[in-house]
Amino acid sequence: MTMPGRMLRLLSLMQGRRDWTGPELAERLGVTDRTVRRDIERLRELGYPVDGTTGTAGGYRLASGRDLPPLLLDDDEAVAVAVGLRTAAGVHGIEESSTRALAKLEQVLPARLRHRIAAVRDAIAVMSVDGPRSDPAALDVLAAACRDHELVAFTHRGRERRVEPRSLVTAYRRWYLLAYDPARDDWRTFRVDRMDSPRATGRRFTPRDLPEDPATYVARSLTTAPYRYTCTATVDAPAAVVRPRLVVALPGRVEPVDDRTCRVRLGANEIEPVAADLLLLGAPYTLDAAPEVLAALREVGSGLTGRRPGPPGGSGSR
Numbered sequence: 001m002t003m004p005g006r007m008l009r010l011l012s013l014m015q016g017r018r019d020w021t022g023p024e025l026a027e028r029l030g031v032t033d034r035t036v037r038r039d040i041e042r043l044r045e046l047g048y049p050v051d052g053t054t055g056t057a058g059g060y061r062l063a064s065g066r067d068l069p070p071l072l073l074d075d076d077e078a079v080a081v082a083v084g085l086r087t088a089a090g091v092h093g094i095e096e097s098s099t100r101a102l103a104k105l106e107q108v109l110p111a112r113l114r115h116r117i118a119a120v121r122d123a124i125a126v127m128s129v130d131g132p133r134s135d136p137a138a139l140d141v142l143a144a145a146c147r148d149h150e151l152v153a154f155t156h157r158g159r160e161r162r163v164e165p166r167s168l169v170t171a172y173r174r175w176y177l178l179a180y181d182p183a184r185d186d187w188r189t190f191r192v193d194r195m196d197s198p199r200a201t202g203r204r205f206t207p208r209d210l211p212e213d214p215a216t217y218v219a220r221s222l223t224t225a226p227y228r229y230t231c232t233a234t235v236d237a238p239a240a241v242v243r244p245r246l247v248v249a250l251p252g253r254v255e256p257v258d259d260r261t262c263r264v265r266l267g268a269n270e271i272e273p274v275a276a277d278l279l280l281l282g283a284p285y286t287l288d289a290a291p292e293v294l295a296a297l298r299e300v301g302s303g304l305t306g307r308r309p310g311p312p313g314g315s316g317s318r
Contacts, residue, residue, distance in 0.1 A: 006031065010039050011048065012074075014062040018147065021059040075113060081105065082117045086124045097136060141198050142168055142177055151203045152179075155196035163188065164205045167214035171222060178214045187211055189221045227267035229274050229296060231289035235262050235281050245280045271296040 006029055013028055014020060022033045029036065040060055043050050049063040073081065085102040106117050145152045145165045153162045163179035170176070175192035192198075211217055235242055239262035243254045246264075255263045264281065266274045275297055278285070287294070 007039055007042060010036075011043065011062075014050070014060065019053055019059055019061050025060070075116075078105070078109060078113055079116055079120060082120050083124070086121055135192070138192055138195060138198050139168065139175065141200060142192065145200050149205055149207050151201040151205055152198050153201050154190075154198035156190055156194055161190070162201065163190075164208070166207065166210060168192070169215050169218040171215075171218055176218050176222075178210075178218055180208055187217065189218050228269045229271050229293050230265070230267040231274065231287055231293050233264045233266065233278060233281065233285040233287050235264055235283050235285040236260070237281070237283035238262060242281060242283070245282055246277050271300055275300040 009029060010025065013025065022036050025036045026033050031039075040050050051061045051063050053059045053061050082102060082105060085098045085105070102117075102121065106114055106121075109117060142152060142165055144150070146167060149164075151162055152165050153160065155161070161181065162183070163177075163181045165177055165179045167178045168175060169178060177190045177192055177195075179188055179190065180186070181188045212220075234257065238260060239254050239256040242262050242264060246254070253265055255265075257263055264277070264285075266277050268274050271293070274293070278287070278297070289297075
């Protein structure tokens with residue numbers, strides 16, 4: 001790799017991760033530690049604020065600031081950013097910011113990439129969905145705390161919490177924070193839209209081993225939550241056919257019974273989402289539900305047809 005090419009690769013690595021040790025950079029670039037030190041000095045001479053870090057091995061960090069030279073993106077990265085910004089234009093709370101950012105990105109790209117970005121922009125149709133507005137400031141605080149392993153404090157459902165944030169996860173059209181709660185000595189999932197003024201505390205923590213993949217953990221916690229209305233439908237269709245039909249198909253929610261039958265577990269604090277998912281099954285099913293759930297479903301059905309509900313049925317109703 002030539003020196004200019006190596007410098008660009010070094011800068012790209014440092015922009016992609018917060019901290020690097022000299023040996024790590026040398027291994028990624030295929031050079032010696034001494035060459036890395038010389039290249040770091042060249043970056044500093046070019047105006048890139050590269051700080052030295054302390055620790056057992058020491059290392060380097062690309063500092064942030066107003067005078068930081070332009071961000072380097074290869075062609076595929078630039079297109080990926082454009083796709084993300086175009087998609088984010090349908091998220092409540094950041095629609096205008098995403099659109100402005102995409103416009104700025106297009107202005108600074110070379111002509112060959114502007115055509116690709118324009119194709120992406122024109123081809124993607126974004127449908128806005130109802131739901132809680134995302135707070136960009138809150139997401140920014142939480143994402144930075146996850147990255148920097150910094151304790152965050154916030155009020156959640158009237159209680160002051162101080163947790164070790166690890167990951168932000170989207171599910172059910174909402175943002176969730178997976179964090180370890182030292183006060184409860186356990187992992188917890190928090191809805192971001194229910195947090196009041198999340199803020200970094202300035203205190204660092206040593207990351208604990210995650211119990212499993214963050215998305216899987218949050219999905220599992222949501223599917224096992226104590227919902228007001230719960231039921232189980234045994235459906236005369238394969239799981240692979242039923243799963244995509246549901247509005248939100250979380251892991252463990254649709255389980256195969258055999259090649260032609262599956263079991264679907266539903267739960268919500270309102271009866272309407274349960275009724276909607278039952279309609280979306282698109283196949284005959286047997287319902288196992290408590291009498292109050294069946295009564296609530298009959299009320300939904302009577303509202304759709306304008307008829308009064310019939311006599312109560314029992315478990316196993318179709």
